[in-house]
Amino acid sequence: MNFENILSQTNNGLTTITINRPTKLNALNKATISELHDALEAADYDKNVKAIIITGSGEKAFVAGADISEFAHFDVNNGQKLAALGQELLFNFIENLSTPVIAAVNGFALGGGLELAMACHFRIASDNAKMGLPEVSLGVIPGYGGTQRLPQLVGKGRAMELIMTAGMIDANTALNYGLVNHVTTQEELLPLAESIANKIMRNSSVAIKAAIKAINANYEEGVNGYNVEVEQFGKCFGTDDFKEGTSAFLEKRKANFPGE
Incomplete structure (x- = not known):
């Protein structure tokens, strides 16, 4: 399967999907969301694949947000369709996937990027990671499940503050909040994700x-x-x-x- 915006590689039952739009800080656009769905669906269908890791290319960003240029001109109806389709095609799809999905957050995870990480079954982060939902600074709210999953993970009060202030938290704060399970160096991020995946893969x-x-x-x-x-x-x-x-x-x- 050939992709333009992502890389997907499977070794020994572990599929690693890398969002590969470095010039856009791996921002999510419609094409990338569609490709992620297809890659995840293929991995889940493959009986030999026992775990999946999602990460971003480079050292700056996991996913720095959604591609705002794609929806800046949308009206109410188009905005609702955008959120509904995205949730169905990718975010809810990941959450309910039968194959475990680990987010390896290697830098900025903002807006749709944090929503993507939160849709995964759990998250680990590099120590340079920054996370937040800045949508209200654009006059909109998180639309890919952020208002629902963030309170589930960090509690209502913290979620309210993060969303209302459009602020960012660092990796250690995310660890303290329970948003991520582990924090490690950039160099050790994927090895740690793979180590956890291998432990998972030994089980039923x-x-x-x-x-x-x-x-x-x-x-x-x-x-x-x-x-x-x-x-x-x-x-x-x-x-x-x-x-x-x-x-x-x-x-x-x-x-x-x-x-x-």
Whole structure:
């Protein structure tokens, strides 16, 4: 699959997707959002892929925001369509992907860039990273899930302040807030992401898929997350991975999960 705005490479069951628009600080435009969707869909479809990392090219930016030139002239209807399509095509799509997605935030993650990172299942950051949702400084609000996911991750008060001030926080503040799981150097960012991915990949991909579904259910309106957990827990008992995992434990050997 050939892309113009991203790079996608798979090695030993791990797909690394790099947003590659360095002259635009990797800003998201329609084409990049579409390519990210296609690359993620292909990785999720590939049964050999057990984890995905998303990062940005260069050392300055993960994604410095959306490409404002694409929507500066939009009216109300076009603005709503832009947000709805983007959420469906990429941001909600990532959140509900059955393959774990790690955001390796290697610099500025602003606006749509932070929203992209927050849609991933968790985040790690380099120590030069800066994060924020500056949309209100442009007369608009975050439209790719930022007003929903940021409070879930850092709490309502902190999210209100960050969004209302259009301010930025550094990587260590993001770590303190719980917005990212780890902070490391620029040089060690991808190796750390790969190390965590490898730990994930040793486990049952079927069980991980069920865990993602159960965890996300807690944040869905009108859905009882405990009931979803019970349902997914029960379904695990009918999988080959469960048979292999329990057999390996009882036989005191390393499990070799078939992923079924």
